[in-house]
Amino acid sequence: MARILVTDDSTFIRRRTCTILNRTGHEIIEATNGNHCLEIMQQDKPDLLFLDLVMPGLDGFGVLKTLQDAGNTIPVIVLTADIQDAVRDECMQLGAHTFLNKPPAEAAVLAALTDALAEGERKA
Template identity: 50%
Template sequence: MARILIIDDSSFQRGIIRKTLLQAGYETVEAKNGREGLLQARDAAPDLILLDLVMPEMDGFAVLTELQKQQNRVPVVVVTADIQEITREQCLALGAAGFLNKPVKTEDLITAVQGGLGV
């Protein structure tokens, strides 16, 4: 069973995503900000990371930058309400494997997770 790390400051969003992933047979780990997310990325050994961009303490761009510096190879799918094309391009340039807009549709989330996992 693949382990998915959900990094999002919204407990509501984490809950929606967690429920969807659990129903699809995935294990989940959560972090409420980027700093906590980097620790979980190291300690929980996730197979994939779902990353929000706008968070306190450390935003998603900083997380992507730090993961890149650490040469972390865990695929990252950005999940954000920011629909600007430049934002998407920046995330992909920083190594994101995918990009989803909030609110996330169940089928899009599962497709992105499967794609990121290479399933």
């Protein structure tokens, strides 16, 4: 069983995402902004991160940069409303594993989850 951290300032999106992830049997934890996310990353050592981009305080780009600078190997799935190609490219350059748009389709979330966890195991 993997430990998955879902970071989004929107309760609505966290609920939707967690509802999908709860069916997989993995342990799900939640963070409501970038700073909260980094705290939990330190404390609970999740195996995978779902990350929103535009959030109050430290945003998703800040989280990605911090993780990249720290040599993070945990796969990050960006889940954002932003559909810009330039933003997708920036996230991938900052080390994101997958870039998904909101609202997340269940099949896309599960496919990304499976693929990202497999990559996480390869890197571990």
